[in-house]
Structures are given as structure tokens and as C-alpha cells.
Amino acid sequence: MFKKLYIAALLTGVLASGANAQENKISVDNSNGGIKLTSADKEYQVSINGRIYMDGVHYFDDVTDLSSDVSVSDIRFGTSVRWGKWSAKVNVGFGNDEVKIKDAFLRYHHKKNSTFTVGNFFEPFGIEAAESSKNLRFIGASNTTQAMGIGRGVGLGYTYYTQKFYGSTGIFAGSVDNNSKGDQGFSTTSKVAYTPIQNDDFVFQVGGSFTYRKPEANGFSDSFNDDDYNRVVEFAAGPEHKFLNATMNGAQSDMRFNFQTLALKGPFMLQAEYTQAKVTRDDDYVSRLMKDGPLYYVTYAWPVKPQDYPDWYGELRDIETKAYYVQAGFLLGDNYKYNSSTAYIKRPKAGAFEFLVRYDHTDLNDIDGTYFNGAYGPADLNAALGGAGNMSIQGGKADTYSLAVNYYVSSNVMFRLNYDYMDVDNQKHPLDKNIGVLKGRIQVNF
DSSP states (O other): OHHHHHHHHHHHHHHHHHHHHHHHTOEEEOTTSSEEEEOTTSSEEEEEEEEEEEEEEEEEOSSSOOOOEEEEEEEEEEEEEEETTEEEEEEEEOGGGOOEEEEEEEEEEEETTEEEEEEEEEOOOSSGGGSOGGGOSSSSOOHHHHHHOOOEEEEEEEEEEOSSEEEEEEEEOOOTTOOOSSOOOEEEEEEEEEEEEESSSOEEEEEEEEEEEEOOBOSOOTTTSOSTTOBEEEEEESGGGSSEEEEEETEEEEEEEEEEEEEEETTEEEEEEEEEEEEEEOOOHHHHHHHHOGGGOTTOOSOOSTTHHHHHHOOOOOEEEEEEEEEEEEEESSOOOEETTTTEEOOOOTTOEEEEEEEEEEEEEEOOSEEETTEEEOSSHHHHHTTOOOOOEEEEEEEEEEEEEEEEOSSSEEEEEEEEEEEEEOTTSTTOOEEEEEEEEEEEEO
16 A cells, blocks of 8 residues: 555656646756756755666575575665755665665755755665665675664764765664564764875775664563563674574674775775674573572572573673675776765766676674584583583674676666675584575666
């Protein structure tokens, strides 16, 4: 129903805009690949945007079977309106037969290079995680960004930029995709990027991002009817999230650091990011002890105090993960150009070919125990054999080597081809060592 209403409203807006354009002499511009209607006095602008991703993927799997397929992975329709110093944008996705709100925000343009934004929009973290998928160099983000990037959140943000400086910060109240019961999470996220060298011949940028997050509630605990200790942080990436997947239960806080660099020289590009995360965990041992009720049993010897739980099952200690990637690109038929307002690269011109290579290292393991019989025990093997537990996180580790070719047919159409080769190390899939992924995409955006 929502999909039908949205499409109907969008078509009505287009038809109405076209009628008004003829009546009030509104100008129409499509020079940047989109459709923009501007009033005669230039006080009002209406833009219509959308995209289609037609994808195909084939897995050269090892032991674990993966699902090669062809799909329409994303369809987007959106509109943006600007009047005076105000603008608003709505962008909704319909990929894989799901309706998802993407951008939905109101923005105040305090100055030409200074904006306040409220609504659902990208949190300012890193390069890839804060950039639209249509502008990424590869089909999809790196495993580093898939696992520990952030994406969009509902909040209030401020952005300021000059030719050499970019700064953005915001406070956010969770994701529109979380429908679980319990108190919503929150976060504060900031990003700065500095470009000390920026001219027609060479661009060099360094930057960093930080986020502190209270994880989203994952519903109420069945045992205690409480959401404070029923929060989860999950990092996942790669083919069907099978070989890189870390789930941290009892999450209390989530801090992530990101360092980025970008260099452009003519047709050459170098880009890199390093991300590290620290998740603190805890459990309500007092309530668990009360629920287990040892006082009802005269001869009951365990547990007798809250500390007995972490002593036997393992301590819910802090978990740290890290990942990084480095990629290089070469343009045939154009040169790379920098956009100060986004702190990233502009889209190459029509007719250009882009060739890219990337190396990614993602480590979602934080292990201090012994792996035995499908689970972790203490580092002391005798204690592990005796049944004691350990709360290590084994999310897997992978080194991924990637190649890509992009052909920019026009401002609206793009052909993509990627190949990934993954060296995987995951004790849940001990027989899988090497995975190949061949991906193709026909991308249409306007």
C-alpha cells in the first residue's frame, strides 16, 4: 500500500510540476543527469531523482554453498525541494521487494557552506559509509565499511566546509529500520577532513571520524522483562555474511574510530581507511542470581553470588575489532576531480573508463580462550575440558583482493564489473579457505 501511495504521489507531483512549468515558465534542467525544475524568480527548485541497480553475482565457492543469482537489488525514487534557505529531501528504496526509507530530512542553509539538517540522513563517519552507493568506486563498499561503517540515522546535524576543510557532526536517535521493543539507542558522530593541497594538478586529504553509540534495544529479555542488557552489536560483511559475522550480546556501548586519506593526481587516485571499534559488554548477574533462586535449596552450592556467573561462563569483557582497506584507481578519458562540499570525488564524465584495485583486511576476532568442541573455553585447556566457558568473539578474518572496471556511459548510465578473491579464516567454517566473487551491475540514476 505504501509503495502504491508513494508512486502515485510522485507521479502526481511530476505532472503538476510539468503543468506549472508551462503555465509559469518554469525552467527545466537535466545537465547533471537529474531533472531540476526552477521557478522564474529562482526562489523555488524541485528535483526528481531515482536509480535502478540490476545486478548479477556468481560465487566460486569453496565448501559452503553460496547463492549465485541475478536481481534488481535496488530501486529508488525521490524528490527534493528548495525554497530560499530551506530544502527538503525524500528518498525511498524498493529493492528486493522491500520498502525502506533512505533520506528523509529538512535542511537549513545558514550560509552557502554551512547547513543544519534534521531527519534521516547519513551519519558523518569515514568516506564510504557517508557516501551514496551510486558514487562508490566498487559495487558496494569494502568489507571494512560493510562491517564497521554506520550509514543513516535519525538525528540533528551540522556541516561546515571550505575549500580545504570539511567538518560535520550530529546527534542521532537510532535507525528507522529498528522495530524492536525497548528504549531506542542514541549516538554522537563527528568527522573532520583537511585538504592541505588542492589544485588542478594534485589533491591530498587526511581526516578522521569518531562515534559513540548506545546500541539499540533488541526487545525485552524474556527472563527479566528488561532491555538494558538485551542490546546487540553486530558486525557483518562479505558473501551472505557467512565468513565475517561477529555478534556481541549484552552490548552497553560502542565506540568507533576511523582514519581516512585520499590523493588525486590527474587520472590517478589513491584512497584508504582504517576503522577500529570497541564494544563494552555487561550482564545483569544480580537478577540472574535472584531468578535461579539458590536460597530455596539448603544444599545448593552454586551459584551463591553474582560473580559466580562470569567466573564460570566467562567474563563479558570489552571486544575490539579492526579493519582497513587501500584502493587505487586510474581513469581513461578523464581526470579525477575533488568536491569540497562532500569531501569526496566528483563523478567522471561520460565516456570515461575507470580501472581499480583494492586490498582489504577485516579482522572481527577478539579471542583469549581455547576453541574446543565447537565453543570457547578458558585459555587453560584443563579448565576448558572441565566445562568452563569463555566469552571470546570469533567473527572471522579475511584478506580480500579486488579488481574493478567501470564504464560511465553517460550522466545517467554506468556499467560495472568486479572480481573479489577472499582468503578466509573462520573456525565456524574451517574447511572454507578461498572464495571468489564475480559481480556485474547495470546502474541507472537520474
